[in-house]
Amino acid sequence: MRPFPLLLVLLASASLSAADVTPPKGETPPPATDLLGNPTDVPTVSKEEAAVxxxxxxxxxIESNDNPRRSVDAAVxxxxxxxxxxxxxxxxxxxxxxxNIFWCKKRMNLDxxxxxxxQKSGDKTVVAALAKVDKVANKEVTADKADEYFSRAEKFASKNPENFEQISVRYFEVAERFVGTEVGIKAQKLSLVAQQNQMKAIKEAQDAQRETLFSKPTKLNGKIQQTAVPSTDTQKSSxxxxxxxxxxxxxKRKPNQxxxxxxxxxxxxxxxxDDPVMLHALLTAATDLAMECQDFYAVISASDLMAMNFSGVDATAQKKTAFGKSKNPTVLAIIKLLDNPEDGDANTIVxxxxCYEAQKWDLGIPLLMHGTDADMKSLGDMEQLKPDGVAQQIELGDKWYDIGKKGRKGQPTLEGPMGRALYWYQLAEPKITGISKDRIAKRMDExxxxxxxxxxNYESLTAKQWDRLKGGMAVISAAKDRNDIGLRLTAGKKYRIVPHPTDTWQPTTYYSSGNSRSVNWKGESLTNTPNTRQFIYFTGGDFKEGAMVMQIENGKWMKPGLVEGDGRLWLGPFSDYAWGAGGKGEIRIKILPADDE
Incomplete structure (x- = not known):
């Protein structure tokens, strides 16, 4: 979840009443209330649904700080x-x-x-929920309750000292309910302090995001007991x-091998x-092989590990030694960054x-932001925001697409940007509506x-990429707790199980907030609506409810992917308490030989 500043701004407009959102005379009347005073049209939900x-x-x-209208969604x-x-x-x-309702109510406006x-087409439950919001926010609280409210806020702050956002919300309620009192004034100050701490934490996080692989200091693990570098003869033997x-x-000579x-x-x-001699040998062999594979991050990582574990080894000097004989332009740029992390041209090259070749975008984006290419810097800034809005995701995809069109076929200058464009289009695609849907679909095909x-990246294949995979196919049914695909694993043989990216099923064990019950192999809904996030399914450890899992005989559950072992391979929908069964729908899988992976 991306943090946003908590803007405690009181609206100048008058507080909204339930009547403001109640249908006019002659239409549906306001809902009656139950024994608890809740409007009867507020739906009854289960424990699981309430938590969601x-x-x-x-x-x-949190999102309402960028889009105030989201405070209405939150309140409902x-x-x-x-x-x-x-x-x-x-x-x-x-x-x-x-x-939290009180805070949201203060941010809501009538429009x-x-x-x-x-947008909810007169949904009675929404009107009822907003009436409930009004009731909570406007309830009368006598002055003698001030200490009780303050004590609760203080208790929360003590138990959650780093949750500045919610600390501010708690004290904000106290300050507003008991305006002008000693307790209210004290709460107001504490709310502002929490807000300032939140802003400081956000800035620190943003500054950390802008640090690059070369500007941030190498973190040495204080628990590691450093030893002397093995002698030359010992190194040869190991x-x-x-x-x-x-x-x-x-x-084996193939690049992937x-x-x-x-x-x-x-x-x-x-x-x-516990074996420093073999550790040194492993890191030395890895460094040599990494240079051969042009995996320059592995060279950097091996050098850092060498410096962490062996006394007298300087990480920067170790990297320069490893890179020293190469004339590769990227390596030469890396060497420049080791001396000057702010070298703009070198940052752009590396x-x-x-991004394009190593596919380590989390490392590449901050470097581009420190580079000299204006387009790349702008894209880096946009990437760092990790947008979840459909318009912003499409915009990022379009910009990477435009850059990719300038590249040469078969070269990283085309494949890198185009792959990133596809990544953002895939994130946006389930939420796109109207004419943009056809445009993006055609562009993804291109x-x-x-x-x-x-x-x-088998986690984010397109349907057409899945179709082009060469391997056997099987169908996994949500109606069965375990599906036998006819594959018996033997020692030394590896396979990759690749589920279809857009096939869906309807598992029997899920918790829905009123959205589609169909999920893909990851247990995620493919019917998200624009500008909303879905938190429909609970997780069981590493798996979401309804996600596809695999199991060798009666072994541990695994996510579909590389698999090796001995025994029959079973697949089915995951449930937190057992294998799911009795659902509807099927998801296809491809079974790929993977001995070379």
């Missing part, structure tokens, strides 16, 4: 959740929701509310041991804690390498035809 509504409300409340979500918690007697949660109701241990891997060996060596190095079927 709270998450949705807090997310909308809190109001619907409140009805459930009032039946439980959970005082802490009730007070929590009331404080936003009317627009919201109009290097020979590494080549013997991984003899079959070193014999070399990369797999590099990944294996780095993984072993990160987990080797940033493009990390990009599909330009990108090679190599270095695929």
């Amino acid at each position: 509504l709270v998450v949705q409300g807090k997310e909308a409340m 979500a809190f109001s619907k959740a409140l009805k459930y918690y009032e039946t439980t007697g959970d005082t802490d949660t009730i007070c929590d929701l009331e404080a 936003d509310v009317k627009s919201f109701v109009a 290097a020979s041991s590494i080549r013997t241990l991984y003899k079959s891997d070193f014999a 070399k990369q797999n060996l590099l990944n294996k060596l780095m993984d072993q190095a990160r987990t080797t804690k 940033g493009k390498y990390f 990009i599909d035809s330009l990108l090679p079927m190599t270095n695929l």
Whole structure:
């Protein structure tokens, strides 16, 4: 969740009353109330649904700092959740929701509310929920309750000292309900302090995001006990041991096979804690192989690990030694950045390498922001915002597409930007409506035809990319708790299971907030509406309800992907308490041989 400043701005307009959003005379009358005083049209929700509504409300409340209309969404979500918690007697949660409703109400204006109701096509539950909001915000609280309210806010602040946003909300309610009193004035000051702390934390986070791989200091793990660098003779012996241990891997010559060996060596190095001689050999072998594979981040990582674990090793000097003999333009730029992290031209060169070739956009974007290419800097700023609005996502996709059109086919200058354009279009696509939907669909098809079927991100394939995968196909049904696809794994054989990206099913165990019940293999809805986030499904550890999982015999659940082992492979929809069964729909999978991965 991206943090936003909490802007505690009181609206000058008069407070909205329930009548402002109640249908006029002659139409549907205001709802009656139940025994708790709730309008009867406020829907009764389950415990799980109430928890989801709270998450949705807090997310909308944060987003309201950029889009004030979202405060109405937040208030409605809190109001619907409140009805459930009032039946439980959970005082802490009730007070929590009331404080948030109070804050949202202060930010709402009449036009936003009317627009919201109009979009809901006269949904009675929305009118009732807003009436409930009005009731909570305007309830009379006697002066003798001031200490009680303040104590609750103080207790929350003590238990959640880093949650400045919600601390400010709690004290804000106290300040506004008890205006002019000693307690109210004290609460107002504490609310402002929390807001200032929130702003400071946001700035620090933004500054940290702008740091690059070369400007941020290397973090040394204080728990690591450094040892002396092994002698030359010892290094020769341990290097020979590494080549013997991984003899079959070193014999493989394909680029992806070399990369797999590099990944294996780095993984072993990160987990080797009690054998410094072998650790040094692993890192040395990994550095040499990384230069051969042109995986320059692996070179940097290996050098940092060497400096962390061995006394007298300087990380920067280690990197310069590793890169020293290369004339590769990217390497030469990296060496410049080791001396001057603000070198604009070098930042642009290395940033493009990390984005386009290494596909490490999280490392490349900050570098581009420090570069000399104005277009790249602008895109870097936009990327750092991680937009979730459909218009902003389409805009980013369009800008990367325009840059990609200037590149040459088969080169990173085309494939890198086009791949990023596809990434943003895929995020936006489920939320696009109107004529833009056809335009983006055609553009995604065009990009599909330009990108090679190599270095695929199996987490974000397009349907056409999935169709082009060469492998066996099977169908996984939501009606079965476990689907036998006829694949028995044997030791030494690897396969990759790739679910279809847009197939959906309707699992039996999910929690819905009124949106579509269909989910894809990740357990995510594909029917999100513009400018909203969906928090429909609970997770069970690493899996969302309804997500596809796989299992070798009766082993642990795994996400579809690379799999190896011994036994039959089963797949089905995940449920937090057991395998899901009795659902509807099917999701296709491709079964790809993956011995080279």
